[in-house]
Amino acid sequence: SAKQRPGNSVAFYSQHLAASEAQKMEVEGRLRDAMALGELEMYFQPQASVRSGDVVGVEALVRWNHPDLGLVSPESFIPIAEEAGITVDLGCWVIESALAGLGRLEAAGLPALQLSINVSADMFTDYVGSRLVQVVRDSLKKSGIPPRRLTLEITERTIIDESGNAPQVIDDLKALGVRLALDDFGTGYSSLGYLKALPIDELKIDRTFIMGQDKEDRAFLRAIISMAKTLNMVVVAEGVETQEQLVRLYEEGCDMYQGYLCSPPVSESALPALVKTTFPATSPAKSG
Numbered sequence: 001s002a003k004q005r006p007g008n009s010v011a012f013y014s015q016h017l018a019a020s021e022a023q024k025m026e027v028e029g030r031l032r033d034a035m036a037l038g039e040l041e042m043y044f045q046p047q048a049s050v051r052s053g054d055v056v057g058v059e060a061l062v063r064w065n066h067p068d069l070g071l072v073s074p075e076s077f078i079p080i081a082e083e084a085g086i087t088v089d090l091g092c093w094v095i096e097s098a099l100a101g102l103g104r105l106e107a108a109g110l111p112a113l114q115l116s117i118n119v120s121a122d123m124f125t126d127y128v129g130s131r132l133v134q135v136v137r138d139s140l141k142k143s144g145i146p147p148r149r150l151t152l153e154i155t156e157r158t159i160i161d162e163s164g165n166a167p168q169v170i171d172d173l174k175a176l177g178v179r180l181a182l183d184d185f186g187t188g189y190s191s192l193g194y195l196k197a198l199p200i201d202e203l204k205i206d207r208t209f210i211m212g213q214d215k216e217d218r219a220f221l222r223a224i225i226s227m228a229k230t231l232n233m234v235v236v237a238e239g240v241e242t243q244e245q246l247v248r249l250y251e252e253g254c255d256m257y258q259g260y261l262c263s264p265p266v267s268e269s270a271l272p273a274l275v276k277t278t279f280p281a282t283s284p285a286k287s288g
């Protein structure tokens with residue numbers, strides 16, 4: 001049913017949010033307070049090796065535990081935050097909280113993992129860009145997590161937005177030693193030229209390209225992965241739900257995957273048990 005998985009209940013409530021303008025305004029007001037009230041929470045979705053099923057990383061995904069509406073999807077409240085002009089505060093909160101969360105878990109014995117954090121295009125505009133770099137630097141230091149274990153996920157929107165300062169901010173972030181991933185690849189509108197020009201370490205293939213079953217879908221998947229490999233990028237598939245999809249990804253040379261086949265995003269307290277699991281893989285189980 002819709003409530004069994006966090007991912008599904010999130011989608012359910014987002015429809016409620018879209019229902020009326022009045023409700024949207026109420027939500028906007030409430031969102032301003034949500035951070036202070038502790039209603040926002042970071043969830044983590046494991047990323048596993050396609051070959052071994054070992055968990056190698058997690059993606060941090062923000063959740064809003066709304067007192068009346070329940071768990072609200074970021075897909076519905078991030079656009080509202082943008083209109084309200086509070087994405088920057090939200091974005092900084094996310095970076096601090098995700099790194100602090102993983103830092104706490106590692107202090108309590110969780111093995112070292114990669115951490116991916118989504119960063120919206122608004123964070124790359126003029127003044128904000130330097131604040132972004134500052135927050136990343138400070139939060140890394142506080143958490144004790146080395147920069148090379150942090151991946152910032154940006155989208156094609158960040159890259160094509162010429163009003164901002166993205167190339168400079170990207171350079172500054174790379175100078176800190178963090179990795180960069182291009183999220184939702186294939187769903188945006190940019191040209192391929194930037195892939196060669198920008199220091200992108202990882203390509204995340206959008207779920208829509210994982211779902212398709214026919215010959216064209218497969219050819220598309222193959223082309224994306226082969227291009228990413230040529231450019232020395234790590235390839236991560238998102239939204240993997242079936243073993244069949246996983247086998248296809250393995251055959252095409254994809255490195256890592258995330259999706260319900262592995263696990264939905266979970267709370268910080270649920271993550272340690274999950275990390276010990278061996279997830280579906282394409283080759284015999286890990287040794288030891």
Ligand code: C2E
Pocket residue numbers: 007010045060061062073074075078091094118119120183184207238239240241258259260261264265
């Ligand atoms: P995304 O970064 O592409 O994240 C993947 C989304 O797919 C997540 O939705 C995740 O829960 C969902 N998902 C994971 N596995 C599966 C699967 O097997 N099947 C299906 N159907 N869905 C799956 P979520 O958490 O609702 O986030 C939606 C989007 O909101 C994210 O897409 C990202 O663009 C944005 N977002 C989430 N958290 C943050 C954040 O902290 N900051 C910013 N700026 N954006 C965020």
Ligand code: MG
Pocket residue numbers: 059118153183
């Ligand atoms: Mg992402």
Ligand code: MG
Pocket residue numbers: 183184204206238
């Ligand atoms: Mg994505």
Ligand code: MG
Pocket residue numbers: 184206207238
């Ligand atoms: Mg996506």
